[in-house]
Amino acid sequence: MTPLSDAEPTPVETAAGRTDESLPVDARSRARPTMRHVATLAGVGVKTVSRVINGEPNVSAATIERVMRAARSLDYEPDLHAGNLRRADGRTRTLGLLVGSVDNPFAGAVHRAVEDAALARGVAVFASSLDDDPEREQAAVSAFLRRRVDGLILTTASEDQAYLAPELRRGTPVVFVDRQPAGVTSDSVVSDNTAGAALATRHLISHGHRRLAYLGDRHDIRTAQERRRGFLDELGRAGIATGDAPVVEGLHDEETARLATLALFDADEPPTAIFSAQNLVTIGVIRALRELDRHLDVALVGFDDVPLGDLLVPGVTVVAQDPHAIGRLAAERVFARLDGDESPAERIIVPTRLVERGSGELPPRVSAR
Amino acid sequence: MTPLSDAEPTPVETAAGRTDESLPVDARSRARPTMRHVATLAGVGVKTVSRVINGEPNVSAATIERVMRAARSLDYEPDLHAGNLRRADGRTRTLGLLVGSVDNPFAGAVHRAVEDAALARGVAVFASSLDDDPEREQAAVSAFLRRRVDGLILTTASEDQAYLAPELRRGTPVVFVDRQPAGVTSDSVVSDNTAGAALATRHLISHGHRRLAYLGDRHDIRTAQERRRGFLDELGRAGIATGDAPVVEGLHDEETARLATLALFDADEPPTAIFSAQNLVTIGVIRALRELDRHLDVALVGFDDVPLGDLLVPGVTVVAQDPHAIGRLAAERVFARLDGDESPAERIIVPTRLVERGSGELPPRVSAR
DNA sequence: CCTAACGCTGACATCGTTGTCAATGGGGCA
DNA sequence: TGCCCCATTGACAACGATGTCAGCGTTAGG
Structure with a gap:
């Protein structure tokens, strides 16, 4: 002064x-x-x-x-960039983070965990939203790379991430979160989708349900496929004909999920229990059940926690992920790679946890329809 | 290929x-x-x-x-940065965004709106969390400036942002969001805190309440002061002695708010209505009221919306802000400044909206205590 | 037919910083 | 006293890009 x-x-x-x-x-x-x-x-x-x-x-x-x-x-x-131009290590102390959408609570928690890990090392974080759009994904990655980020933490929507191969060869650490990579080998941190979905399904079956519906995300998203498989496999193990189970896919927000649920109960033989495979879908289902006044007799288990899920009536039973751990582990992988870790690509599976709050413990009840 | x-x-x-x-x-x-x-x-x-x-x-x-x-x-x-070093306009096509915490829903919505506006101009966004820590604020701003961001969108926790004066003199656009600047003049985009708080308070009074409590954030945050003032002013206008009204401040998360609420009902003459001045505080209050089983007879209006607030029982009446508009307007101000707008600093006030969902319309009921 | 103008192209200096290296001077030790 | 060593310091090139400018060949106009 x-x-x-x-x-x-x-x-x-x-x-x-x-x-x-x-x-x-x-x-x-x-x-x-x-x-x-x-x-x-x-x-x-x-x-x-x-x-x-x-x-x-x-x-x-x-x-x-x-x-x-x-x-x-x-x-x-x-000027960090001018220095970086000349500096031997070539590090910008910058990270690129790509998530579904920065205003999704799951993404927010991942982001926060990544930020905390980055802050401890003086690293700044670029954050972008994917919106499940492969073009947006590539544009975001390109924007990150032009800015010479030291590492990438990516949620992907593309069929195949082979476009990252040259960058990986150059040694840029890339960690995939929430979704496994395809067409390329690199570290990833994901929830145990299949096991979690199976757990949710088993939970519903154990409460007597035989007519279960699956409501999920776009089928071309690997994570969605895994959750669907966990659901169907568990039905199979329980001797329930999987052909009968309504499987609705391609839901990506509350509104489409809400409409799909309404349609489900407008058809013959509606389910007595629903497994919703994503947080926004779960919310859409809840809204629809409320509208139909069926929220107290149709069982529901969601994949991924829902904000205030414990305060709703009934409480929302979920298979909770641990987004904070996912973000933290992803950041740790990136930094370990930057610190010279050359070990083979790792797939870190973060366990899920069944949180019973009421909606998943409702017994089957025949529709009064 | x-x-x-x-x-x-x-x-x-x-x-x-x-x-x-x-x-x-x-x-x-x-x-x-x-x-x-x-x-x-x-x-x-x-x-x-x-x-x-x-x-x-x-x-x-x-x-x-x-x-x-x-x-x-x-x-x-x-390499964008190498080019930027020489380029005439000196633009990095990068923005710095500082919010309360990237995993707060309000911040997430602001962030998303900023990102959308930035994406349209090929600008990448650095996002950081503030945690209401003035040191963290300055560290984040410094990190942004070393990376030569073209503009800043800031939520602040410091008493005074005079430290930004030199940067403002250099022409870097700075837009304050959610909180007004102090000690420095620049654009800002904020909710109408005083009017919104008054609106919430008036709403409770109009439903017959005379014993209202205020639960809010740290007193040294301007935004919190404004909301408190709106509350007290409205009590005054209604002829209610403000000295009697319990005013609890310094709450910054769900847990402290929950404990404060429990304490409130453990004391003599608990309130029949609560105005909670922030989203996390509102959630803490709801949890406490549930625990006490008083959620159906203590009225509640929160400032800032709460996720799934419409699905709770009773629905949470709130004075909703428009975080998406706040983010969008802030980004637009930054870009207008970058495009040469030299007009005087502007204070953009985004109106709030009362959303009646049940909790704010409960009539007063004397405690059975 | 000459010249001006234009389209296309590359050499070079430069942006703000750091790596390299050499120069300076003072202190310790023989 | 003389020499070496080391701490301190600055000149200079280089990082990867862009702004400036000059040079080339071709075409249009007089």
Whole structure:
């Protein structure tokens, strides 16, 4: 805050003794100060400023003090990218994170965990939303790469991520979250989708249900396929004809899920229990059941937790994922790779947990229809 | 994908005719390709590659084709930061966004709106969480500035944002969201906190309540002060002694709010109605009322919407903000400033809306205590 | 037929920083 | 006293891109 007492009001002499009037040293200047400005004001060379800013050794205490004062008085902020251009390690201390949508609670929790891990290492995070659009995915990745992020944490919507192969060959760490990669090998952190879906299904069956419906996401999303498989496999194990079970796919938001549920109960032999394979779908189902006033006699288990699910009536039974752990583990993988871990690509499976809150424990009841 | 048919397998001749073996042109190379690699492979100068990559005019169609093929075969991605160093406009096409926490639904909606506006302009967004920590705020801003973001959209926790003055003088657009700036003048986009809080309070009073409690955020947050003032002013207008009304502040998450609510009902003359001034506080209050089994006879209006608030019993009456509009307007201000808008700093007030769902319409009932 | 103009192209300096290296000077030790 | 060593410091090139400018060949106009 205090301007330098000595050098402030007039052009300053450089170390070489010549007066350089082309460098305004006024702290109120409009231009963004560079290391040269700081060096001139402090009366040292730019390299010395660089040493001080980066805490390198072999600078005298007096010089450090002069440089720091000059930097403060100019409100100097080093240009990380210019430095990065020359720096040996080539790190931008930046990460790219791609999630379904930054306003989805699952994504928010992942994001938060990634941010916390990144903050501890002075790494900033670019976040983008995918909207399950493969083009948007590639555009986002390209935007990240042009900005030379040190690593990527990606939720993908594309059929195949082979387009990342060259980048992987260059050594950029890529960790897939929520969905497994296809066409390319790299670390991934996912929930145990098949087991979780089976667990949900088994839970409903154990409460006497035989007529279960599956409501899920787009079929071309691997994660959705796995959950569907977990559901169908479990039906099979219980000796329930899977051909009869209504399987509705392609639901991607509350509204489509709500309409699909209404349609389900408008048809013959509606289910007595529903397994919804995604948080927004679960919410849509709840809305529909309320509308039909069937929320107290149709059982429901959702995959992925729902905000305030414990406060609804009935409470929403879910197979909860652990998005915070997913984000944390993904960030840890990225940083481990950056720190030189060359071990084979790992698939980290984060267990799910059945949370009984009421909706999943309702007994079957024949429709009064 | 297809390697160049002609130039691929061997070192390539430069335009000057000399063979440059120091530049590996193999698409499978480990090194990240630069414009020089592309230029060498295409047999043109770097400036021509630059022209093609940036879509500048005056390049022959044949040259464009050659360069594009070379760039694709090397999986070349331009280095935005290197270009930015030299580019005249000095724009990184990057924005810094600071919100309360990226996993808060309000922040998620703001973030999403900012991202959508940014995407349309090819701008990437850094997102960070504030956690109402002034040090974290300054660290995040500094991290953004070192990365030379083109603009900032900030939620602040500090007493005073004078530290931003030099940056503002340099012309960096800064838009404050959710909270007004102090000690510095710049654009802001906020909800009408005072009016919204008054509206909520009036609503409770109009349903017969005279004993209202205020549960809110830290008092040193301006937004919280405004909401508190709206509450107290409205009590005053209704002729209710404000001295009697329990005002609990310093609540920052569900748990502290829950405990504060429990304490409130453990004391003499508990309120018949509660105004909770923030979404997490509202949730904590709901949990406490459930625990006490008082959720059907203590009225509640929250400031800021709560996920699934319409599905709870009773539905949660709230004064809803419009986080999407806040984010969109903030981004629009930033881009307008970047496009040269020099008009005086603007304070954009986004109206709030009372959403009646049941909890706010409960009549007063004397405690059975 | 000469010249001006234009389209196309590449050499070079430059952006703000860091790596390399050499120069300086003071202190310790023989 | 003399020499070496080390701490301190700055000049300079380089990172990957773009702005400037000059040079080339071709075409249009007089």
